Amino acid sequence: MKRSKSLMFTLAMVPALSLALVACGGNDADGNNDAGGNDNAANNAAENTDDAEGNNAEGNGGNEAADGEAPEKPESLSMWVNDEESQLDAYEEIAERFTEEEGIEVEIIPYSMLDQTEGMSLDGSAGQGADLFFQPHDRLGDIHLQGLAAELELTDDQLERLEGYNEEAVTSFSYEGIQYGIPAVVETYALFYNTDLVPEAPETMDDLMDTARDLTDGDTYGFLMEATNFYFTYPFLTAEGGYVFAQDEDGVYDPEDIGLNTEGAVAGAETIQTWFEEDLIPTGIDGDIMNGLFTEGNAGMVVTGPWSIPEYESALGDSLAVAPLPEQDGERLSSFSGNKGWLVNYYTENEYWATELALFLTNEENSTTYFETAGELPAHTAVEIDDEFMAPIFEQTEYAEPMPNIPEMTQVWDPIGEAMEFISQGDDPQEVLDEAVEQIREQIAISGN
Known part of the structure; x- marks a missing residue:
């Protein structure tokens, strides 16, 4: 896989590029640290390195749209959602919208956020992990070492949509210059x-x-x-x-x-x-x-x-x-700040559409729905927070620096x-x-x- 170095530099350059944007249907333009590795880390990381070219050659994990053509839509995608009732309610509503717009069914699987990395390390390579999983940004070092998340190869269109997100939150989901995730939630004091x-x-x-x-x-x-x-x-x-x-x-x-x-x-x-x-x-x-x-x-x-x-x-x-x-x-x-976001399973066969789902879940409209239902502040900066207590905290997130x-x-x-x-x-x-x-x-x- 090509490594996406310096994402924020790329974001800054997108408006100046005279390239035709890839048409990606259904997405509008609005659109405490547990970082220690486990015993599977070295093996998984080595396997991921060995498998990378093979996966892309077969059209599985690769993001073909980076080359100018969106891959065929899968019949369904799956996502592990933290097992809090309000979060599940929010994402069920948002996932229905994605299905209506893209024709792709979304399976929501309740799964404690704090258990998902262990689950992915056990099930990912066997093809049993969800296409998307949800994690705090300060676990990214562990996720990188274990080779659990795909390195995102974002299209120009996807990069342009990311311009609407909190810049520090986006950077918090990069590791050694590689973008791994799409931020969904920001939290500070x-x-x-x-x-x-x-x-x-x-x-x-x-x-x-x-x-x-x-x-x-x-x-x-x-x-x-x-x-x-x-x-x-x-x-x-x-x-x-x-x-x-x-x-x-x-x-x-x-x-x-x-x-x-x-x-x-x-x-x-x-x-x-x-x-x-x-x-x-x-x-x-x-x-x-x-x-x-x-x-x-x-x-x-x-x-x-x-x-x-x-x-x-x-x-x-x-x-x-x-x-x-x-x-x-x-x-x-x-x-x-502590941020939470969506990562694409390294072993998914649908990297492009999983990334599209992550961007859809976190765009302005759906971030508004998520805040109104789950009460967590969004990483998308265009959302209007109409709450006398949360609005000032949302303003502070503009000045917050991720752990x-x-x-x-x-x-x-x-x-x-x-x-x-x-x-x-x-x-x-x-x-x-x-x-x-x-x-x-x-x-x-x-x-x-």
Whole structure:
């Protein structure tokens, strides 16, 4: 298979290409890290490499439309859908539309998202895996190592349709410059606030800290967050130049270039440390403490995600509001995001039409249906979110950066989490982060990644 290097560069170039677009019927123009491999990884990857040319020569897994002609339509396609009732309901409705438009039946098979990679590793090569399966982007390293997903050979028409998707979400489903998936869902966090205490959301971090200092008194806090949890502290460690792993122009990560003890990361850690030194955030803060104080009306602002909306709305009613994270130095803070999307089974005989189905499932119209039914924010940026709480989170997704999808990321969480605990207790940020990065390097070396 031809490898699709630098997809986002290709997307940028599509409008300038004077090539006739391939006509693909039925698609309008709107249209926590478990990355360790298993014992089958090396064997599957080797088999995939050996089989690639053979599959394409027989017209099975290859995307013939990349050469200018869409392959014959199959009678049916199958997809593993996460076994949540609302998600199944949404995709049943959307799949019926695909059948109406393309004449291809779609079999929906309920299958826990977290079990699908194991199922595909066992059943894929035997021809029993679904044409499409659904995964979080941070499992892509494992999927790549096991050889479970097809390398997408996208036509110009398909690339043009992808321009309507969140760029970072698209890139999150590439690995070593190879595009493996079509993003469906984006998730991140934002600033939740109690309008009884904070009438308007702060625009900048300076505004936020001024409000925090004004409101913090005794058991009442102006601003709270899980300030030792790396998932939530990422915006502050990176705002002045810190980073996890360096990336090249194609978005490929360099696990040897770790930026969590750079001058920028240390400056962010020092800022977080001042919150504890000034007693703006209590030592030992965790999600339960934060949620309790906020729902009891004893915290003005918190950083959390959409999963907290039901509890918060029940407790605060009309006093609950949500906003994107504030700006720092004129730039919106970049939160971590977790994305989910559709991947094409490496062993499918219908790669082109499976890709078409993935694009159909996630286009503007169907992403709207999915959000309205399942409540998860779409990766397609043209969708209008008419929800007072979800709309600001959707806006924040435009500034979110996906968690790195390489296996080495599994070695980052614990050392940095422990480092933030020490920093909250007054230890020197530079020394602590130096030690954490050294530990990350050692663990990566031991793991063999």
